[in-house]
Amino acid sequence: MAIKPNNTPNTTLNRQGSPQKWLIFFSVIMAFFAYLSTQHVDGEPYGFLSFLPAMLILCVAVITKKALESIFAGIIAGLLLLDPSNLVSGLGDLSISVVMDETIAWIVLVCGMMGGLINMLERGGSVLSFGELLAKRIKTKRGTMLTTCTLGVMVFIDDYLNSLAVSASMKSLTDRYKISREKLAFLVDSTAAPVCILVPVSTWAVYFAALLEENGAAAEGKGMSLYIDAIPYMVYGWAALLVVFLVAFGILGDFGEMKKAEQRAQAGQPIPDGIQQDGFDTSALKKTPPLIGLLNFLLPMAVLIAASVYYDIDLLLGALVASMFTMVLYFWQRLLSFAQLVDAMLDGFKVMLHPIAVVCAGFMVKEINDQLGLTPYIIDSLTPFLSKEMLPALVFASMAMVVFATGSSWGVFVVSLPIVIPMAISMDMSMPLTVGALLSASAFGSHACFFSDSTVLSSQGSGCTPMQHALSQIPYALIGAVIAFICLVTLGFMLA
Incomplete structure (x- = not known):
């Protein structure tokens, strides 16, 4: 189905005001948070002030309908509340600490590998086969x-x-x-x-x-x-x-x-x-018999779950094993070349960047x-x-x-x-x-x-x-x- 042209940014801009007005608005908000930081006594809890960055995130999200921009506004506000004189270095230190966190590294790799795996399933035609099988039975x-x-x-x-x-x-x-x-x-x-x-x-x-x-x-x-x-x-x-x-x-x-x-x-x-x-390119999709296509979808999913359970419920290792299995399975059937499989993994990772x-x-x-x-x-x-x-x-x-x-x-x-x-x-x-x-x-x-x-x-x-x-x-x-x-x-x- 064709997608309508995206005119959202212009209509949103016209509806919500000029960039200059938004810049002034956010400058006032950030100045307010910087002022609040001067009213806080070192060593004492922040109390109700600790709520304000989260409230700002929710308000900006409702107004702009943008997730990442809203969170970033809350991050800046929180850093200003903690120490307005240390905003840039504080943002840098915070970014490094989060990126170096083991949980974040796990999430990045899992999301990227899952995106790559699903992209391979899409390009190999197995998701389409699974959908067509369901369509025959669900009316x-x-x-x-x-x-x-x-x-x-x-x-x-x-x-x-x-x-x-x-x-x-x-x-x-x-x-x-x-x-x-x-x-x-x-x-x-x-x-x-x-x-x-x-x-x-x-x-x-x-x-x-x-x-x-x-x-x-x-x-x-x-x-x-x-x-x-x-x-x-x-x-x-x-x-x-x-x-x-x-x-x-x-x-x-x-x-x-x-x-x-x-x-x-x-x-x-x-x-x-x-x-x-969503970025999953199916232009080179090869048709496979329905049963083979279904197996090409179910087998990688089964391997993903089995490998995750085997490695103590670790989805990262499960996704790694399932991705290698899928690459071998599709290459053996000549559904995709090795270069296409690698591109599918990389493109799937790109789709997950946002x-x-x-x-x-x-x-x-x-x-x-x-x-x-x-x-x-x-x-x-x-x-x-x-x-x-x-x-x-x-x-x-x-x-x-x-x-x-x-x-x-x-x-x-x-x-x-x-x-x-x-x-x-x-x-x-x-x-x-x-x-x-x-x-x-x-x-x-x-x-x-x-x-x-x-x-x-x-x-x-x-x-x-x-x-x-x-x-x-x-x-x-x-x-x-x-x-x-x-x-x-x-x-x-x-x-x-």
Whole structure:
């Protein structure tokens, strides 16, 4: 389907004002943050001021609909608040510390390799074969949405794999039934992190089980047992699954930005204005028999999952093995030459550069929020309202807020666990319920934040911007959050 010419920048500029006005506006905002830094006394906590960079990010994002630019505004504001005289060197030091972080290096490599793998699957024709096979068996819009959700649940080993693989395999089918790319991103994202926390054989389970042991929530070697005990109490994961299947069945309707996106799709334009093709070149696509094409899709996916499990749920090593396997498989069948396979890997990595930049910028925001003491401030602010019964619900609410503001669903808990776990132990609260509340908060933040890794990758894979995806998804995420909060209040009183 032809994509309409992108006139968005000009219309946006005319609607929002001249560059000079924006320059003056942001200069005033940044001067305000620099002034606030002079009012802070060294050695004292920043208190409410620690909230302001995150609030600026959200405000700029809503106004501009741009994720990376909004995060950068928050980074500059945070650095000015910390030390306006050290802005340039502070930005350089922050960039280096984030780039050198082991987690960031892992994310960059995983995202790049997953982009390369999916690009090879696209160019080899296997994704097309998989889509055509589904198209022969799925004849309705509802069936397409339910199949997308089901595939998302089946690909439970990692939210990155889910976000990229499921969206790539379902795009042609959802376009056929006039399902907007925003809804595809919602269906995919809702079965990414929310599902991964519910399965003990996932990257999330391995990571958090180790954290629980390090912070005294579980004895050495018992972290996974505690994680499994907490699965029934990971209520946001269950609530998000309930909501997404209600949407897929057509019981829960479209509203807000999702309604606008679906109306546009029903008019024959599932792809939003201004969105270019995802960069996966299929011009040299070779036709293969349907069964062979299906095997060429399923075998690399099976190898990816098996290798990841073999290497202790490490998606990086799994993607490396699957990429080598796919290159050998396609070269042996003469689907692509070795040079074409290498180009496919490199081009796939290029396609992922923007999502990688957004995720890295999100980690820079997390580092600034740590220096400002955002997490301790929120927890300390809620402490006067804490009781044994309300602890799980308030832990969920506070940590969901922090993860939403920082986009770091994993990094935040390195800071929060040493605070929350002793609090739960002192109140003699059920540890599985407390862990369930923490993981629920993590899943909500990953699901709802417009610059979280899961949101960015789901939008990239589906073919819309992170802001288009986030704004259309947030009402459904909030419904899940309300359900989770009510459930945690009820469980808190039942198990206290």
